[in-house]
Amino acid sequence: MGCETSLVADPGPTAVATATAKAAKTGSSATALAPGFRFHPTDEELVSYYLKRKVTNKPARFDAIAEVDIYKHEPWNLSDKSKLKTRDQEWYFFSLLDKKYGNGGRMNRATGQGYWKATGKDREVRHNSQLIGMKKTLVFHSGKAPDGLRTNWVMHEYRLIEEELERIGALQV
Amino acid sequence: MGCETSLVADPGPTAVATATAKAAKTGSSATALAPGFRFHPTDEELVSYYLKRKVTNKPARFDAIAEVDIYKHEPWNLSDKSKLKTRDQEWYFFSLLDKKYGNGGRMNRATGQGYWKATGKDREVRHNSQLIGMKKTLVFHSGKAPDGLRTNWVMHEYRLIEEELERIGALQV
Numbered sequence: 001m002g003c004e005t006s007l008v009a010d011p012g013p014t015a016v017a018t019a020t021a022k023a024a025k026t027g028s029s030a031t032a033l034a035p036g037f038r039f040h041p042t043d044e045e046l047v048s049y050y051l052k053r054k055v056t057n058k059p060a061r062f063d064a065i066a067e068v069d070i071y072k073h074e075p076w077n078l079s080d081k082s083k084l085k086t087r088d089q090e091w092y093f094f095s096l097l098d099k100k101y102g103n104g105g106r107m108n109r110a111t112g113q114g115y116w117k118a119t120g121k122d123r124e125v126r127h128n129s130q131l132i133g134m135k136k137t138l139v140f141h142s143g144k145a146p147d148g149l150r151t152n153w154v155m156h157e158y159r160l161i162e163e164e165l166e167r168i169g170a171l172q173v
Numbered sequence: 174m175g176c177e178t179s180l181v182a183d184p185g186p187t188a189v190a191t192a193t194a195k196a197a198k199t200g201s202s203a204t205a206l207a208p209g210f211r212f213h214p215t216d217e218e219l220v221s222y223y224l225k226r227k228v229t230n231k232p233a234r235f236d237a238i239a240e241v242d243i244y245k246h247e248p249w250n251l252s253d254k255s256k257l258k259t260r261d262q263e264w265y266f267f268s269l270l271d272k273k274y275g276n277g278g279r280m281n282r283a284t285g286q287g288y289w290k291a292t293g294k295d296r297e298v299r300h301n302s303q304l305i306g307m308k309k310t311l312v313f314h315s316g317k318a319p320d321g322l323r324t325n326w327v328m329h330e331y332r333l334i335e336e337e338l339e340r341i342g343a344l345q346v
Contacts, residue, residue, distance in 0.1 A: 033210075034233070034234040034235035034237070035214065035218045035222040035223070035233075035234070036212050036213065036214030036215075036218045036219070036222070036223065036237065037206075037210060037211070037212055037213075037235065037237075038210070038211055038212075038213045039209050039210055039211075040209065040210075040211045040213060041208065041209030042209075045208045045209045046209070049208040049209070050208070050209065060207070060208075061207040061208070062207035062210065064207070064209065064210075
């Protein structure tokens, strides 16, 4: 079953190379916001501010999003890894995407006890009407593909599109 | 006309006596939250935390709500008075209620160019299932009652009920 929750992952497949480095951070050092304050970023804010700054190594005004290897954890263990202790059942992470086969487009989305499966079509994320990223929604299935059992765990994955990575210089070596 | 906006006022008719004292605070010193962060308190948080602390003179963890005499301003001038500079068209204020006639229950809700008129029934605000406050919704009408023109400005007014004021000792002299 699992409760009705959602995770938001912000993978930058090309540039976020340090994704697992700080994954050992525990929930005990999480920041609790004052009553009434919430971290409710729009898709545009997540991609144009947080993900872009991450990829270009610029600090954010508030260090709100932890780096975690999403696929090294089961969804119910992720809340502990969040930098923000929220009253909402929603958490935000940066995670490095793990390509299944060298240079193919398919990602390895299995965890120890299940796998994340994409659902629906990717949606565009725009900033000042310019396309800068895509949003993919995934549902956690417990067990082994293709016989896993659908759960209520939902993840929204945001990525910068290649053109935007080029524009901001994140594809240069 | 006016845009689709809402104000939230937190009047404590008995105890918030300093309501107008700091109303001269200008918007220029307002705090802008980091991207993605919003002040989206629930009714319960507004009443059980912010209003109750205000009435009992306890500081809030974050000084998020300015004291303003709501009825000394037209709604479109209020955003300037907010302590938080938000991207949302919603502002929060503490305001002292102004009784129309000495000890009657009716409030004076006129501004210079119009008046706030209650709409619908007051709703209960509960904390741990105990009734602690009421929420009233008002719509701004421009012109003079009863011939004012309805606008899109909406205010939600929260107050502590008498029993709660007694419980927290705010009615004692």
